[in-house]
Amino acid sequence: MSDLVKVTIDGITVEVEPGTTILNAARQIGGEIVPPAMCYYSKLKGSGGKCRTCIVKVSKGSEKDPRPMPKLVASCRTTVMDGMEVLNITSPEVLEARAGVVEILLINHPLDCPVCDQAGECDLQNLGYEHGLQKTRYEFERRTFDRIDIGDKIQLHMNRCILCYRCVFTADQITDKRVHGILNRGDHSEISTYIQNAVDNDFSGNVIDVCPVGALTDKTFRFKNRVWFTKPVDAHRNCSHEKCNGKVTLWYKGDDVLRVTARKDQFGEVEEFICNECRFDKKKTSDWTLEHPTHIPDTSVIASNHYETFKPLPVIKENLALQEANKRELEKTTKI
Amino acid sequence: MGRKLLLEHINVPGINTLAVYREQGGYRAVEKALKTLTPDDVVEEVKKSGLRGRGGAGFPTGMKWSFLAKPEGVPRYLVCNGDESEPGTFKDRYLMTHIPHALIEGMIVSSYALGANTSYIYVRGEMMPQIRILERAIEEAKAAGWLGKNILGTGYDLELYVQPGGGAYICGEETALLESLEGKRGNPRIKPPFPAIAGLYGCPTVVNNVESIAAVVPIINDGGDEYAKIGIGRSTGTKLISASGNLVKPGVYEIELGVPVEEFIYSDEYCGGIANGKRLKATVAGGSSVPILPANLTLKYANGEPRLMSYESLSEGGFATGTMLGSGGFIAFDEDQCIVRNTWNFSRFYHHESCGQCSPCREGTGWMEKILHKLEHGHGTMEDIDLLWDVQRKIEGNTICPLGDAAAWPVASAIRHFRDEFEWHVKEPMKSQSTNYGLANYANPIEKKPEEVK
Amino acid sequence: MLKVEETQPVEFSSALLAKFDEIVKRYPEGKQKSALLPLLHLVQAEYGWTSVPAMDKVAEYLKIQPIEVYEVASFYTMYFLQPKGKYVLEVCRTGPCCLVGAEKIMDHIEQKLGVKEGEVTADGLFSWRGVECLAACGFGPVLQIGPEYTFYENLTEQSVDQLIDDLRKK
Numbered sequence: 025m026s027d028l029v030k031v032t033i034d035g036i037t038v039e040v041e042p043g044t045t046i047l048n049a050a051r052q053i054g055g056e057i058v059p060p061a062m063c064y065y066s067k068l069k070g071s072g073g074k075c076r077t078c079i080v081k082v083s084k085g086s087e088k089d090p091r092p093m094p095k096l097v098a099s100c101r102t103t104v105m106d107g108m109e110v111l112n113i114t115s116p117e118v119l120e121a122r123a124g125v126v127e128i129l130l131i132n133h134p135l136d137c138p139v140c141d142q143a144g145e146c147d148l149q150n151l152g153y154e155h156g157l158q159k160t161r162y163e164f165e166r167r168t169f170d171r172i173d174i175g176d177k178i179q180l181h182m183n184r185c186i187l188c189y190r191c192v193f194t195a196d197q198i199t200d201k202r203v204h205g206i207l208n209r210g211d212h213s214e215i216s217t218y219i220q221n222a223v224d225n226d227f228s229g230n231v232i233d234v235c236p237v238g239a240l241t242d243k244t245f246r247f248k249n250r251v252w253f254t255k256p257v258d259a260h261r262n263c264s265h266e267k268c269n270g271k272v273t274l275w276y277k278g279d280d281v282l283r284v285t286a287r288k289d290q291f292g293e294v295e296e297f298i299c300n301e302c303r304f305d306k307k308k309t310s311d312w313t314l315e316h317p318t319h320i321p322d323t324s325v326i327a328s329n330h331y332e333t334f335k336p337l338p339v340i341k342e343n344l345a346l347q348e349a350n351k352r353e354l355e356k357t358t359k360i
Numbered sequence: 361m362g363r364k365l366l367l368e369h370i371n372v373p374g375i376n377t378l379a380v381y382r383e384q385g386g387y388r389a390v391e392k393a394l395k396t397l398t399p400d401d402v403v404e405e406v407k408k409s410g411l412r413g414r415g416g417a418g419f420p421t422g423m424k425w426s427f428l429a430k431p432e433g434v435p436r437y438l439v440c441n442g443d444e445s446e447p448g449t450f451k452d453r454y455l456m457t458h459i460p461h462a463l464i465e466g467m468i469v470s471s472y473a474l475g476a477n478t479s480y481i482y483v484r485g486e487m488m489p490q491i492r493i494l495e496r497a498i499e500e501a502k503a504a505g506w507l508g509k510n511i512l513g514t515g516y517d518l519e520l521y522v523q524p525g526g527g528a529y530i531c532g533e534e535t536a537l538l539e540s541l542e543g544k545r546g547n548p549r550i551k552p553p554f555p556a557i558a559g560l561y562g563c564p565t566v567v568n569n570v571e572s573i574a575a576v577v578p579i580i581n582d583g584g585d586e587y588a589k590i591g592i593g594r595s596t597g598t599k600l601i602s603a604s605g606n607l608v609k610p611g612v613y614e615i616e617l618g619v620p621v622e623e624f625i626y627s628d629e630y631c632g633g634i635a636n637g638k639r640l641k642a643t644v645a646g647g648s649s650v651p652i653l654p655a656n657l658t659l660k661y662a663n664g665e666p667r668l669m670s671y672e673s674l675s676e677g678g679f680a681t682g683t684m685l686g687s688g689g690f691i692a693f694d695e696d697q698c699i700v701r702n703t704w705n706f707s708r709f710y711h712h713e714s715c716g717q718c719s720p721c722r723e724g725t726g727w728m729e730k731i732l733h734k735l736e737h738g739h740g741t742m743e744d745i746d747l748l749w750d751v752q753r754k755i756e757g758n759t760i761c762p763l764g765d766a767a768a769w770p771v772a773s774a775i776r777h778f779r780d781e782f783e784w785h786v787k788e789p790m791k792s793q794s795t796n797y798g799l800a801n802y803a804n805p806i807e808k809k810p811e812e813v814k
Numbered sequence: 815m816l817k818v819e820e821t822q823p824v825e826f827s828s829a830l831l832a833k834f835d836e837i838v839k840r841y842p843e844g845k846q847k848s849a850l851l852p853l854l855h856l857v858q859a860e861y862g863w864t865s866v867p868a869m870d871k872v873a874e875y876l877k878i879q880p881i882e883v884y885e886v887a888s889f890y891t892m893y894f895l896q897p898k899g900k901y902v903l904e905v906c907r908t909g910p911c912c913l914v915g916a917e918k919i920m921d922h923i924e925q926k927l928g929v930k931e932g933e934v935t936a937d938g939l940f941s942w943r944g945v946e947c948l949a950a951c952g953f954g955p956v957l958q959i960g961p962e963y964t965f966y967e968n969l970t971e972q973s974v975d976q977l978i979d980d981l982r983k984k
Contacts, residue, residue, distance in 0.1 A: 073550035074718045076758055095757045101550045124754030128723040161747055164730045187716065205881040206545070206716075207888040209528070211726045213716035218884040219866055435842070447908045447947040478842075485855065485892045486948055488963035521840040526851045526890025529946065543850035543876075545889040561845055604910040604951035611952045648909055648947075689951070691910050705909045709946050715889075 063188035064100035142238030316349035402473035408584030410596035415569030448689025592618030595670035608632035646686020649766030651773030664808030710767035738789030859961035899941035907944035910951035
């Protein structure tokens with residue numbers, strides 16, 4: 025394994041494949057030192073570099089050329105070099121710049137979390153909570169757009185969009201024909217189909233899952249419930265679509281499946297993209313084979329009432345294996 | 361009289377035609393390069409000349425060329441950046457309008473040096489007349505055998521095309537230009553990879569400014585060493601300066617790098633002083649992106665030494681007391697001009713031209729414009745000035761491309777040097793709407809400080 | 815989403831298509847999308863603006879998705895996504911031109927034409943708008959008029975009056 029390269033992030037050294045980005049090296053280490061990523065998505069080619077929240081300081085370029093990099097760099101698009109030293113949360117300069125990016129991302133954001141379906145699982149909300157200011161210093165009118173439907177199942181709240189381009193990459197790379205894109209430029213840029221046009225494609229629903237904010241939401245879930253009142257359960261079915269393996273997360277409220285999403289990993293990225301039939305049309309427990317309660321990190325608000333022993337989901341109560349799994353998850357989260 | 365290399369024959373009637381251009385010695389560089397030099401020799405001459413990119417960044421052209429990757433079986437491209445849109449800069453338009461063949465000759469020699477068989481001149485869309493001029497000139501050159509297959513019987517083939525832009529300042533950034541040339545939105549690419557490795561259509565590409573390409577012609581004719589003798593220090597050769605604003609004779613001037621700034625502004629050979637008998641208040645020396653300087657720091661360093669028109673001298677003192685040569689867009693402000701208003705105007709420009717791809721620039725430029733608008737119109741507070749300073753700091757250095765820096769620097773430098781004028785707008789909101797702050801102490805002479813004893 | 819004017823479907827003339835063919839030849843095989851910007855200029859010169867049916871036709875011609883054309887056309891400022899007057903006076907409004915009176919020229923044009931920035935005069939002849947730096951700072955104030963983008967330098971109120979009167983008579 026001599027061709028691995030060594031990189032040190034916030035004092036923690038890790039060996040990674042050559043060509044790995046700083047962000048992915050940090051993800052291999054895990055924990056607090058992983059820079060937040062609002063636009064980068066490992067499953068989407070070409071993504072990243074735009075939101076600037078993952079900026080870090082390279083204090084030593086490499087063993088060969090130890091000079092530091094002159095500017096902060098986007099960790100999602102900067103490749104590690106052997107001997108590189110990176111500062112993320114140990115650099116006040118990085119934290120200040122990141123706070124600046126967060127402030128700037130929020131100046132035109134409507135801050136309508138109370139009525140936003142994404143609240144509770146929103147990357148921007150988390151980011152603002154960790155790095156943002158309590159009060160805005162922006163005193164001008166915020167930019168607004170009309171709310172529109174792109175297709176009958178997806179709603180676009182352009183006001184909330186941070187222009188990460190993930191949905192555009194998704195449409196380009198996962199679906200056959202892209203009908204939405206980025207129109208106009210500068211701070212007038214918007215996600216749009218330009219003319220009245222439905223995003224109609226077997227995989228179009230994935231734009232909801234990749235959206236880091238509440239700009240693209242599931243219309244079938246609109247105002248149904250707050251995510252922290254729902255209980256996620258991993259499930260699968262034999263999907264007939266050749267590109268879909270039918271592995272999903274069902275979000276329960278009582279006996280009802282309120283929505284279906286792809287399964288997400290610890291960095292909030294979908295494990296595998298799912299088809300629209302699984303997402304929008306299969307909302308009965310009988311459509312699915314249940315696996316176990318979804319693991320939710322205890323930092324998430326969704327975990328707050330997730331693994332209750334005294335009030336498990338009805339579908340779990342009726343299934344011994346699920347009950348066992350529920351117990352295990354509960355132990356894990358209450359250990360701390 | 362300084363030496364003229366690019367504009368030597370500018371006043372010869374008909375110099376825009378091939379015949380007259382030939383009579384004045386045109387296309388000698390093509391003959392010399394293709395018949396007597398190898399491509400590497402040409403690169404070597406350009407390296408020796410010390411020519412630095414004339415588009416703004418000032419990166420040595422020869423070195424840029426030597427970075428070009430040369431994998432087998434992959435085409436290489438030369439793209440000329442004629443997307444001149446930096447406020448204060450209009451030299452490329454001038455050159456393309458009056459001596460189009462100088463650019464075409466430079467393109468042939470440079471393409472030969474880089475091993476490119478198809479080259480593009482990307483010209484901003486608003487310059488349709490210049491595009492027509494260039495296309496006509498290319499036709500002429502092609503008909504005379506200077507372009508096309510087997511040029512001068514040397515076996516070298518070159519096709520040259522003009523590509524119009526669509527109206528976007530950001531396409532002057534080289535990777536945005538390449539995106540635009542590929543028929544996409546002009547979003548700058550995230551680097552690396554640099555164009556020298558993966559540029560146009562993913563192939564190795566060099567992007568050079570119009571003036572840099574044209575400068576290759578005299579370098580080949582006279583030799584890189586001769587060219588390097590002109591100028592001062594690492595600022596070799598001649599440079600086109602676009603002079604605008606409140607000057608007696610605004611226009612495009614070719615200077616030998618190293619002319620004192622004072623001579624450039626006041627001598628009759630160049631700008632002839634400030635118009636209408638007024639006094640100089642401030643200058644932007646290298647296009648709107650570079651820091652604005654008060655009159656006294658324009659003419660002299662903080663230690664009283666005279667400042668020269670060169671890459672090094674203009675940046676003497678760093679951003680604290682210096683600026684940059686940039687693209688050579690020299691804008692002069694007389695005593696009646698309002699710095700706050702101008703800063704707002706520039707920030708509106710960057711707000712309008714931000715591509716919107718990365719967040720600090722997309723949101724921050726708009727924020728700066730709004731704060732400046734408020735200050736200019738007499739509604740600002742002292743806190744607004746501090747906030748403005750803070751916002752520009754959040755943009756600078758944190759964006760994908762240099763537009764963020766370009767938007768931040770004019771604001772930062774205006775506050776740095778003209779803070780009292782900003783504060784006056786806050787303290788005298790009514791007065792600031794009908795009168796201006798005037799010259800204040802911005803032209804106070806800087807006394808030469810005695811040499812420090814070392 | 816933009817409000818789009820209803821328009822009739824368009825059919826490009828064979829002369830226009832011949833120009834398209836000529837332009838596409840400039841680029842390597844399979845890179846025909848590069849022709850998008852020049853093609854849109856030709857379309858706008860022909861029809862006066864860039865309508866959705868025309869953009870769809872361009873997409874079809876270049877074998878790309880219509881959204882790729884909309885994205886580009888809306889990014890660049892030269893393409894008009896709404897109908898404009900026959901003559902669009904584009905006045906530079908950036909720093910150096912303002913130092914020599916561009917703002918006064920714009921006020922004067924507004925008065926003379928009697929329409930606000932972006933609007934069309936009742937006779938359908940004129941629109942005007944401020945645009946960012948036109949790279950002619952030494953000859954300001956300046957304006958340009960498409961589709962030829964003829965350039966008018968060192969403007970005064972008199973020269974603007976003359977220009978507008980001449981265009982009216984044309």
